[in-house]
Amino acid sequence: MNQVRIAIAGASGRMGRMLIEATLKADDAVLVAAFERPESTFIGKDAGDLVGSSCGVTITSDVAEGLAKADCLIDFTRPEGTLQHLALARAAGCGMVIGTTGFSAEGKAEIAAAARDIPVVFAPNMAVGVNAVFKLLDVAARILNEDYDVEIIEAHHRLKVDAPSGTALRMGEVVAGALGRDLESCAIYGREGVTGERDGQTIGFATVRGGDIVGDHTVLFAGIGERIEITHKSGSRMPYASGSLRAARFLAAHKAGLFDMQDVLGLK
Template identity: 40%
Template sequence: MARIGIIGSAGRMGQAIARVVETSGHDLAGGIDQGDDPAALAAKADVLVDFSSPRALAANLAAAQGAGIPIVIGTTGLEAEHHGLIDAAAAHIAVLQTGNTSLGVTLLAHLVREAAARLGDDWDIEIVEMHHRMKVDAPSGTALLLGEAAAAGRGIALAGNTESGRHGMTGARAKGAIGFAALRGGTVTGEHAVILAGDEERLTLSHSAENRTIFARGAVRAAEWLLGRPTGRYTMPEVLGL
């Protein structure tokens, strides 16, 4: 049994995680939101789960480090500076950062990497995602995670090898580029498809999220797995043993 603290507890994901914690045999150490002190929460928790905002990341990492406890980071919209903060914290505590805590998406990313590695750059890769109208970042963290998996399969960096936001006379598609398309509307929890298009054939790998409970279950499983791990930076595939 673990005491799990939730950062971003009033949000939709935070509420879903709280419900899963209450039915999983663990204790809810409490939750905080904007304006609250993460150090106070960390002092009474065994592990933190952060689904807040990028601007709160530095304080949340500092709180986990100060208490000497691990932290799961599911916040999306992170940039290079945020990953630098995570790397620095991971020298002192166990940190698991992911763009998606779904176990299904984690396996999907593994399959995308394998497909990209075996099919080669003669196959064009397009990643299409759709989310609810209130989502503020694009492409989604999950789409970027899938893009990174495809790039890793090809042995290239995602940065510098992407195409997105096509409009007007864009010219022909660059060979080997990984394309992104982001759709927003309604109350869609999350739809992702990775299309590998070759000459005269096409392969589509996809995942549909029906509600946020799947992400909450994955986040709690990640928190369970992270307890007792040595210092370092971890990923969701490691939770599944991939």
């Protein structure tokens, strides 16, 4: 069995640890590198110790050296760090799975440019269940059409720095696309004071931050006399890690190109 050689950025973070655990448990993947910032106290430690299972892979800040022996880098860090890693992955000819959110238009353009040389899966949410929900939202929006108001409610832990979440925004894009709307022009991200009646062409977003909520997303289609709610709730980060490994396996069959989880799951 050919094993996919995995490198993980942000090894000591919540997602980094989950990715290490998932990789160490997988029969068809092997952890070959784990990265942290130079000032991290985890530099020099065994990456497996973060999840209670030593593996012989030392956490390092030398990304270029680590990528030389990897097939795929999985990155759930911050936009600025991810783009630095992307440039190094491109130079190394290493594929990349990007779960980081909060990119600017310029950052997304950099990802698209790098994908001309290396294979990249870039998605706001790697969980298989969430991507099934994206498909359901497309179908629901086309059926319900213009007769239902759309509101998207998302909740995450207190440490999340961007809002709305990348997943919520992608949900909005899916619904807007199915309805023939442009999300950038029809999205409403907050309401306060006397706002007047709701414009039926808008898509509203509401954001909740608190505690240790992993991630809850609900899309509400509100009609006259009925409501339809499509909800996904994450109980842990393991679905994101499992989906990321699935994406890494997918990339092993590609030399270059920009993909998302809908491609990985064959939903397009």
